[in-house]
Amino acid sequence: MPRPYPEEFRRDVVAVARRGEIPLTQVAKDFGISEGTVTNWLRRADVDDGVKPGVTSAEGAELRELRKRNRLLEQENEILRRAAAYLSQGAPPKMMYPLVRELAVDGIPVAVTCRVLGFSKQAYYAWRSGPVTxxxxxxxxxxxxxxxxxxxxxxxxxxxxxxxxxxxxxxxxxxxxxxxxxxxRLWSLHAKKRGLTRKAGPPVHDDRVRRTFTAPDLDRLWLTDITEHNTSEGKLYLCAIKDACSRRIVGYSISDQMRSSLAVAALQMAISRRNPSGTVVHSDRGSQFRSNKFVRALSDAGLLGSMGRVGACADNAAMESFFALLQKNVLNRHRWSSREQLRLAIVHWIEGTYHRKRRQRGLGKLTPIEYEAIINPSVALAA
Known part of the structure; x- marks a missing residue:
């Protein structure tokens, strides 16, 4: 089953299509999706924005959540009722695992029963495989x-x-x-003194790259950084993640605030697009990349962190070169009156121009999309 597109990516496609400057066929081609997908996203956006009647995404999600909660409450009530009857039968039973098995036969999930009764699924399944070892x-x-x-x-x-x-x-x-x-809890009456423990601070990753910004294959090394630009409404921040092999921007996030959530959102987009394993993610030592949220996101996805030295821009020169290219082709072209205007220009340049039109000598005069299609077609199609 194909992975869903990130919500931020969908909003950007709808915004570009609504401007009407580019035909839907070209918008779909620029963003690497089908024209039918763009049409469906526009139809859904019209309902969500109140332009057309219908059930919005938020209302649909709320309705599904209410139905799910109602079904869960009914199951929890049934579990408590059956548990009270089970415990009232003569001598109290030593364990509740047989009741879990009975409820599972009646269609109540084991996970729900174990949570309500206060023990883990692993303990139940261990008992089921061997009640007494x-x-x-x-x-x-x-x-x-x-x-x-x-x-x-x-x-x-x-x-x-x-x-x-x-x-x-x-x-x-x-x-x-x-x-x-x-x-x-069979302890001696002679109490033991307990020592103090200290909570470790946020980790700082070692430099796994050491200015070697190349990789033998896709999703071996990702580079990331954050840039900013002024508009009449204030600053706009872009966090981008670049694949060192194909030079493709595999993930990005744009916001009016430079918080750790900006870096985490860009990382989540890259993960949802590429589904990597063991990839090294290299950054500078900014607070966004040192945050607990970003470090936890790396760990949960099985990725390896890497950081350059403090104040050494050459330790992340590959990302600096991309931002310089973005500065020349988009940011410095004219004064931007709004953040949304600049946001759409950045997104369209990355997805439509940089990925699919701008040929790079380092890639044998191919675009990043063409290069990925040659060296690993499955990854290119999945992304």
Missing amino acids: DRDWADAHWINAAVDVHHDDPTFGYRFLADDLRAAGHQVSERRVWRLCSQQ
């Missing part, structure tokens, strides 16, 4: 023996308990006794 059986016997020994002398710690268990004929290691005592 040999290890659990042995642990139960050793826990009973350890409880008896600890009851006789509460000052005994796990080392003394292990010695007594082995003396009684139990073949158990000291490490295993420590684990069982920790689970059962």
Whole structure:
């Protein structure tokens, strides 16, 4: 199933198409999508903006969310009702896992039941695959023996308990006794002093690139940075992510504020377009790229961070060259009266001109799209 286009990309396509300066066929060609897709996006945008009657995207999403919440509440009520009946049957059961299995047969998801009853799915599935393992059986016997020994002398710690268990004929290691005592909170009466811990600060990645801004294949190395430009309404900020192999801008985000969310949005666009794994993402040491949100986004996607030195623009020269090209071809052409006007000009130049029309000598006089189609057609089509 193809990945959905990022919302920011869809808004930009609709904005360019609504201007009416370019035929829809050319807009679709410039942005690398079908004309039918552009038409559908325009129709949906007209409904969302109130130009045409219909259920807007927000109303549709709200309706789906309400139905989902209603169905979830019904399932939770059924779980609580069945759990009360289950617990009232004579002697209280030692576990609730059989009830989870019964509810699953009736169509209630295991994840919902486990969440309501307060235990993990992993524990349930582990019980289902083997209700009582040999290890659990042995642990139960050793826990009973350890409880008896600890009851006789509460000052005994796990080392003394292990010695007594082995003396009684139990073949158990000291490490295993420590684990069982920790689970059962069988501690010596002699309290231990607990040391202080410190929370580590935001990580600073090592320089994995060292000014080598080339890569043997697509999605091996991405370069990113943020630039800004003035308009009559104020500054506009662009965060772009560039593939070092094809020189294509695989992700970008534009905003009137330079926050960490700007860098995260550009990274998420690149991830949704390329679905990378183990890619090195090189940046400068700006606060947006050092933020916890950006570092977490890198980690969640399985990407590797890389940072140049402080104040060394040559450590990210490849991105600086792209921004210089953008400055000459778009930003400095004239004074921009609004942020939206400049935003659309940047997006159209990146998607329509830089990617598909501007040939680069470093790519053998090919455009980034043509170059990617030659070296890896599957990635080029997916993007």
